[in-house]
Amino acid sequence: MVWLDLLLNALAAGILLGGFYAAVSLGIALAFGLLDIVNIAHPVFVMLGSYVAYGMNARFGFDPILTGLLFTPVFYALGVLLYRVYYVSFERKGAESLRGLVFFFGVLFIVEVSLLLAFGVDYRMVEARYIGETFQIGPVGIAFRLLVPCVVGVALTGALYLFLSRTFYGRAIQAVAQDSFALRLMGANPFRVKGIAFGLAIATAALAGALLIMIGPVEPAMNREYIGRVFAVAVLGGMGSIGGTLVAGIIVGVAESLTSTFYGPSWGVAVSFGVLLLALAVRPSGLFGR
């Protein structure tokens, strides 16, 4: 019975965590899935979002979700700026992806070390009334610190999905992924569209970061664990498919949670990489890929 109890709790935690993982991976689904930009620095921007949420919470007592929403435009602008630099330095010159990859690695490093210098290696957490509360459904305990990020994460996913499928720029973004030349013929500027897309990708990091620090304490080096996770989710979901990202997020979340509970927490992180390698080996276009 203990075994069943653990299993149910692990499943519940995995599903909730999965909703959150989907939110974190949205940025990669956009940047890598649609724009073919390997932004391995995305998780470190999520960390940045976490620390912003921490700062606002510690200084002004702001709720992390509020901070996440407030800073979304700031991160959007940051994303657009970053894309400009990337475009001018690499895309326009047609340079090999090697340098683009190294560029984002450098950006990752700079942001991580800056966070380290500013905040140190100590774990930071936020305080909110609902964190730490649980409610029980039978043998399963649902922790609010997992539930809220999942709900917000799913909402964010839904919002992004609607944006991509219903608005002009959203559809332009999908178009630029398929055929940027045709897009130009249709009267939209691909450079501008890509800028918006990348800006959106980084913008999601603001809220995702706020959610992350609600789930647990953060420290700057954590971003590296997430690189594997977000790419696993994005690839498994099918590059660029937002709905696929959600499903893949839940799959990865559950796999990690079960592994953590029954094989030991050490292997949790390795699981997501394993999922990625498996996906690449078996079905590189992902579950819902085009």
Next chain:
Amino acid sequence: MRRNRSRTRAWAVVSLLIGALLASSAWPGAASAADPIKIGFGMALTGGLAANGKAALIAMQLWEADVNKKGGLLGRPVQLVYYDDQTKGATVPGIYTKLLDVDKVHFVVSGYGTNLIAPAMPIVMERKLVFPALFGLANNEKHNYSGYFQIMPAGPRPAIDWTGTYLEVAARQTPKPQTLALVGADAEYPHNALAGIRENAKRLGFKVVYDSTYPPNTVDFTPIVRVIKAQNPDVVFVASYPPDSAGMVLAAHEVGLQPKMFGGGMVGLQFAALMTKLGPKLNGIVNYDFWVPEPTLKFSGIEDFLKRYQAQAEKAGVDPLGHYLPPWAYAYLQVLGQAIEGTKSLDQQKVADYVRTQEHDTIVGKVKFGANGEWATSRVLQVQYQGIETTDIAQFHKAGKRVVVWPEQYKSGKLIYPYSSAMK
């Protein structure tokens, strides 16, 4: 022709760089004055243990200032020479060889933490140096080196004596608790601590119903705590580092873990940052400590030291209370200084013998070392957090919130048992 020139230029650059390397080695490092007595060490000023390392450094600099105000040692001023070890063991050999060979320090002391003391041991042993060490658990167990002295009051068998105190408290309660759950991080200190408590459990007749470790960078403790709760243990012993200590306490509250006694070897609950973060969630936890502001522990010099430390700590952004590590960082230098004065020499062997044979008067009380460099008798305290209602820091300056329940000699209050009675 052009290709050769660019290659030549490349070689010129390389030679310049090699020249720069050699020139930079003439870098003086820390400036040296007239003929001071230099004491060198690495300290964790960045990295995981930096919060404590920086606090320790302030205490050590206070010692340096105090000694120099009184005219130095053997009539010469004292100078501390130190480098940041970044809480990385790999930097330690380089740092200590630089201190000894380039900066030509007269004495070395250790950095803070088991993992940072270990890499220095081969070097000090090879050169037969006296080596006062700051807070490492059982670093000398493998080597049994005669020049090693550990200021942490764990006792002659560090792991066993340290953890034994917790179970002694538990064993004295009526009815006597039967079952014990052990959990800790997979790292040096917790590993040693868990080994120690297993022996104590056998000796005192406890049945171990859960015994497991978790990886060092775990952040989510709810699965672990859930499994522990399922075993329904009477006593839970946790050996953890600061981030996990906080995580464990929070997870225990979230899952509703309520054994009869909870705590034991949680590093970090003694730090101001965690005490103010956890606040009332600490109530009822019985944990180790080395010094608390209780009336039974008013050693001479400690209050004055804390006042001066606290004035500096605010500016430096480190632990504002300074109860955990700083007094000991001051004390281990006190021991060295007293030995130098006592033997009137800088000879490593003479100083080491003096440290081992004499009893030393420090701000943490009387210090006496045993044959293996550890304290001759253990002075690990078991402390229970009681009556904490807010997360305000001022309450921790005064007595009454961290009540000493063991040993008898320093007891300052009564244990509230079981744990649930003291919890908020």
Next chain:
Amino acid sequence: MGARSFGVVALAIVVAGLAVTRVLDNQYYYFAGYVVLQYVVLATAWNILGGYTGYVNFGTPAFFALGAYTAVVLIQSLKAPLAIQLVAGAIISGLLGLALGYLTLRLRGVFFSIATLALAVVLQTMFINWEYTGGARGITLVRPASAPLFGNYVQFLFVVMLGLAVLAVATAWWIERSWIGRGLTAIRDNEEAAECMGVPTLRLKLVATTVSGVLMGLAGAPFPYYVTFVEPTSVFDLNYAVNSLAMPMIGGSTTWIGPVIGAVLLGTAQQIATVTISSALNLLLVGLILVAFVILAPEGIVGLVQRLARRSGERTRRSGV
């Protein structure tokens, strides 16, 4: 640079290194010099796969640590001499490179890079859980008191690392000038076209990853004796990943001398910084310099020097000299 001149310079460097050990007694320089030479090996090894072939390896720590832990296992079980540790470390890391290549090189370059990240994480988790090599707590090793011919073991390690550096650079130099190097360049410039032209791309890529792995394993094998305390966090340190990537990018990734320049420059600067300014600041500088170089001077210092040489050559021509 022709074979003969290269050989002469290499020999001269080794002889100089030996001479220094006779003269210089101060241990600290050997410690610091060892680290810089180690980075020469790592940067050169990285560059064979990165600069020559165009596949970015973020997992240098995995190969380096595997070399180190192989040495640990041999020390613990057999008290094996350093030579055996070196050979074993090289073979095991080489096999890892081969395996990784086999699994992932059929995929796009970016997935190879992510797989290298995964490799580092998985390997670190494995070693954290393996008690025999110390697990998460690490393991203390006793360095031999003296070495054949040298007396002082640290000086011996320094000379060994010097030899390894020369070996690594010679390997890169040879590969660059051989048909392998030309094939790798073709892959880097346009893999599909190379494939169409009949270049055995998969085989060449496997050669590159294996050689890279072998050299990184060689860099890692003497590490346990150097540091005497091995624990996963410091041996899998991200610094190795960043430095082995930044040094060739800064030095110049298309030739064998680029990584050497980058390693000496950056490695020395870091050694100085460790004992002077804050250590985290020093890391930030590495990141900033890396990004600056990638954007502004993608060919690295070698490229800059070549550009300067070309411009001055043109000026010479134009002035009619």
